Amino acid sequence: MCGMPRRRARSTTQPDLLQGTLDMLVLQTLQLGPAHGYTIAQSIARRSDEVLQVEQGSLYPALHRLEDERLIASFWGTSENNRRARYYRLTPAGKRRLGEETTRWAQLVRAIGQVLRPVED
Amino acid sequence: MSWRRYVRRAAWDAERAAEIDAHLAHHVDDLVARGLPPDEARRVALRTFGRVDAVREEIYEMNSLPILETLWRDLRFAVRLMRKAPGFTTATVLTLAVGIGANTAIFSVVDALLLRPLPYPQPDRLAVVSTTFRSPRGEDTRTSQDGRTWELVRDHATVLEAAAYSDWVTGVNAVAHDRATYVQQQRVGAGFFRVLGVAPLVGREFRPEEDMPDGPPVAVLSYAFWAHVFDADPSVVGRSLLLRGEAYTVVGVMPKGFLSTAPADVWTPLRASTRGEGGGTNYGIAVRLKPGVTWAQANAEMAAIGHTRAAEYRNASNVTITFGLEPMQEGLSSDVRTPLLLLWGAVGLVLLIVCANVAGLMLARAGRRTREVATRMALGSGRAAVVRQLLVESAVLALAGAAVGVGLGYAALRGLLWLAADYGIWQPIAIDARVLAVTLGVALATSVLFGLAPALTASRLDVTAALTQTTTRGATGRAAHWPRRLLVAGEVAIGVLLVVSSALLVRTFVNLRSLNPGIDPRGVVTATFSMQDRRYATSAAMNQFFDASLERIRRLPGVEAAGVVLGLPYTRLLNLGFKYVGQADDGQYKITNLCYVTPGYFAALKQPIVRGRAITAADRAGTLPVAVVSEEFVRMYFKDRDPLGSRIALEGGEREIVGVAGNTEQRFSGVGQFAPLKPTAVIYIPARQTSDQFLALVHTWFEPSFAVRSATPAAETVADLRRAVRETDPLLPIAAVNDLNELQNAALAPQRFLMTLITTLGAIAAFLAIVGIHGLVAGAVVERTRELGIRLALGATVAQAVRAVALPGVGLAFAGVAVGSGLAVWTGRVLRAFLWGVSATDPQTVVTVGAGLLLVAAAASIAPALRVLRLDPAQTLRHE
Structure with missing residues (x-):
């Protein structure tokens, strides 16, 4: 009876640029294998050289949205610390999306690089 | 996820x-x-x-879920608005309730009789055999068959299981445990219940050898009869039951709730043959397609069987005959199908008017809500959101209307079933979940119908213009009026159509009611009883009973005259063939109607003997066989010849016509008579001059009645009459007691049913259309107050102002009446079968109805326009 709900605008505390970036970082992290929320957060913090200083909590709405879009899937498991944790893994759709986003990002970076290139005399 | x-x-x-x-x-x-x-x-x-x-x-x-939450918000807003405008809400909900209620009631009947599958397993595999007669004069399809057809089907059908049955349910006297009851008996052939697919609850159904002429007397009981008379005793099989004085052995009981093709308490073997009743088309043939057989195969087989019959007919006449199958449900509902579909169409039209009216109210309100809507759109609400909000409001109104409507529908259905009591409805009818689901669907569909136009109009609003207007009045432009005007004109058109139809049906009914009865019904009571009783199997025994009981009755206080007749006025009579004797004999039997009467009958009804003499006590077995004929009979068969002294041949011998009686009104009898009631050609013969075989045959279908004229009040006469009969024969129950007006009413029940319902719907339609016009003009006066004030201030006369406001209403009414009259004439042929004594396109009716509605519509336009008189230009201009 209900199709996909129309997404409401993301909460205003999170700049839009970061949203796409965060999604991509999550997908990329999961490319290495299933991981739970804390591992993902640590990995992102490490990999972005602490440049993206996001609150770790904002990871969870992102995970929820990605799961909603069926780019990742989740299951409960036991962590290396012997604690129950919710693990996420990449779905085939997620893999595809990651590839597309990586290409798009590369194009964007190239385009911006060209615009910002100092004018040669 | x-x-x-x-x-x-x-x-x-x-x-x-x-x-x-x-x-x-x-x-x-x-x-x-x-x-x-x-x-x-x-x-x-x-x-x-x-x-x-x-x-x-x-x-x-x-x-x-954003949609659900906004929906919830919209709902709460809608309910708040409804509470804030109780007048508007009440008017709308009640209007909708009338439309939806009428639809619910009619739909429950249509559903039960026409749409719902028959209450048998695999009802789509059931059919009745139909024969189609084609002659140069026309074509006629019937589902009643004679014994010859039945034998052909029985002997040659291979892909069908077939069973004959009689739809002619007769009331008979049943005696069990020394208690006499009057029950409805249906005669069905062996295998009838198997064809329907319902096995007896106890015992078995009839075997082929029991279904042969002179077979053993056996009976199957209905559950209700079994429970009532035998206390649901499972050992009932083998017990005995007296039916019309003859001992029948019970062989089975049908399950609870089982419905045959006619309401019956007890079934006995039909014993179909080609003799007796089998010589005429008195049987129905029910068939079930065997597993795996297609309808095409079944029809092909029927056509092949029909070839034999066709050859026989071609030899005799110019008629070709083909056999076919008709799905059983259609076969059973053929009588009520057309009236029900007519009614369904009429309530549908009323619902359309209701929608138009409510849409008009909503449009008017939308005009007043311009600012609110404009504010919301200016604050960022999308057009879709505005349309959605307005549609939710419509849906809430429609659902409230449906809730009240179901209540109304329930009441309407009870009235309807009361009216339809004489229609012989064979299915239980109720407002059940299925009907409620349809009502809900109808309500939601109407909410879109009446809500969409106002919603779309509102969403096309020019926000800037609406908000910068200093006044809420006159904010809507000229174009905004058109949807409403079209709706009102449409309402008037449909109103005219329905009122013309009602007027035609009322004229038909009045015509039929005011026919000359030919008798004096005042002070006459009749009591009908069954003579299907072994004790009265001979003419002598029957006449002995008549004489003994009439003697007692005539001695009762106040009784002026009494007699017995087979076939009272306003009822259907026995069809029988006669031919001329002597020179006029052309060898052709002409079908006419026959009654037997005792001396005193004509006097009891004050039916005049216009020539010759009545039947007297001197006409007895052994004396010259005589007959009295009706004036209509003379007109039809003797034209300018003198009938007195002429001889006619009936089945069982020649008779001399000794008298001519005045005409009575009789019910449609299937022989070249299509009016529900009309003066009928009848041959009256003395009850004493009847043969045993003749009585055995006619008493299968028809029941005689006492007719008693008395000066005492009817209730006393009835009590006395019952006692006199009981004293003569304690085991003979009286089936029905009537006065002649009741019989007339019963004969006209289908006409009254259709007339009452269509007239009610027509009245509702006309009322709503007038309310629509009134509302339109009243709204215009309010909207144009400022403009009218300016006009008056600038020197316009009051008459000019009134005309300006009222004219659109009158104009629309005129357009509506014109279109509606055209529609009425165009659709008149649908009604033709239900009219009598008035043409379906009767110009007088159409013109009278059109002019009448136009007058009322003009009054409804001018009345609100007169409010202009109360306008004070100075005040109007200063206002706001």
Whole structure:
């Protein structure tokens, strides 16, 4: 009876640029294998050289949205610390999306690089 | 992830909370491992994470369904608005309730009789055999068959299971446990219940050898009869039951709730043959397609069987005959199908008017809400949101209307079933879940019908213009009036159509009611009883009973005259063939109607003997066989010849016509007579001059009645009459007691049914159309107050102002009447079969109805326009 709900605008505390970036970082992290929320957060913090200083909590709405879009899937498991944790893994759709986003990002970076290139005399 | 998360938001939230706890625990573990004290580690972990509540709330919000929430908001807003405008709400809900209620009631009948499958297993495999006669004069399809056809089907059908039955249910006297009751008996052939697919609850159904002429007397009981008379005793099989004085052995009981093709308490073998009743078309043939057989195969087989019959007919006449199958439901509902479909169409039209009216009200209100809508759009509400909000308001109104409407429908259905009591309805009719579901669908569909136009008009609003207007009046432009005007004109057109139809049906009914009865019904009571009784199998025994009981009755206080007749006025009579004797004999039997009467009958009814003599006590077995004929009989068969002294040949011998009686009105008898009641050609013969075989045959279908004229009040006469009959024969129950007006009413029941319902619907339609016009003009006066004030201030006369406001209403009424009259003439042929004594396109009726509605519409336009008189230009201009 209900199709996909129309997404409401993301909460205003999170700049839009970061949203796409965060999604991509999550997908990329999961490319290495299933991981739970804390591992993902640590990995992102490490990999972005602490440049993206996001609150770790904002990871969870992102995970929820990605799961909603069926780019990742989740299951409960036991962590290396012997604690129950919710693990996420990449779905085939997620893999595809990651590839597309990586290409798009590369194009964007190239385009911006060209615009910002100092004018040669 | 699935839609379930929307319902299970709390569970989801709990899971997220657990996940976040795990996250924090892992972080604390890490920090502790790096040497931080646990308290400090927890603080750091929480700081790094951010606000746990905010995260949970964000996810919770993501799981909400925006459509449902806005819908809920819209709903609450709609209900608030409805409460704020109680007048508008009441008017709308009541209007809708009338439309939806009428539809619910009629639909429940249509559904039960025409749409719902018959209450038998695999009802789509059931059919009745039909024969189609084609002659140069026309074509006629019938589902009643004669014995010859039945034998052909019985002997040659291979892909069908077939069973003959009689739809002619007769009331008979049943005696069990020394208690006499009057029950409805249906005669069915062996295998009838198997064809229907219902096995007896107890015992078995009839065997082929029981279904032969002179077979053993056996009976199958209905559940209700079994429970009532035999106390649901399972050992009933083999017990005896007296039916019309003859002992029948019970062989089975049908399950509870079983419905045959006619309402019956007891079934006996039909014993179909080609003799007796089998010589005429008195049987129905029910068939079930055998497993795997297609309808095409079945029809082909019927056609092949019909070839034999066709050859026989071609030899005799110019008629070709073909056999076919008709799905059983259509076969059973053929009598009521057309009237029901007519009614269904009429209530549909009324619902359309209701929608138009409510749409008009909504449009008018939309005009007043311009500012509200404009404000909302200016604040960022999309057009879609505005349309949705207005549609939700319509849906809420429609559902409220449906709720009240179901109540009205329930009451209407009870009235309807009361009216239809004489229609012989064979299915239970009720407002059930299925009907309610359809009502709900109708309500929602109407909400779109009446809500869409106003919603779309509102959403096309010019926001700037609406908000910068200093006044709410005159904010809507000229173009905004057109939807409403079209609606009103349409209402008037449909109103005219329905009122013309009602007028034609009323004229038909009046015509039929005012026919010359030919008798004096005042002071006459009749009592009908069954003579299907072995004790009265001979003419002598029957006449002995007549004489003995009439003697007692005539001695009762106040009784002026009494007699017995087979076939009272206003009822259907026995069809019988006669031919001329002597020179006039052309060898052709002409079908006419026959009654037997005792002396005193004509006197009891004051039916005049216009020539010759009545039947007297001197006409007895052994004396000259005589007959009295009706004037209509003379007109039809003797033209300018003198009938007195002429001889006619009936089945069983020649008779001399000794008298001519005045005409009586009799019910449609199927022989070249299509009016529900008309003066009928009848041959009256003395009850004493009847043969045993003749009586055995006619008493299968017809029941004689006492007719008593008395000066005492009817109730006393009835009590006395019952006592006199009981004293003569304690085992003979009286089936029905009537006065002649009741019989006339019963004969006209179908006409009254259709007339009452269509007239009610016509009245509702006309009323709503007039209300629509009134509302349109009244609204215009309010909207144009300012403009009219300016006009008056500038020197316009009051008459000019009134004309300006009222003219559109009159104009629309005129257009509506013109279109409606055209529609009425064009659709008149649909009604033709239900009219009598008036043409379906009767110009007088159409013109009278059109002019009448036009007058009322003009009054409805001018009345509100007169409010202009109360306008004070100065005040109007200063206002606002």
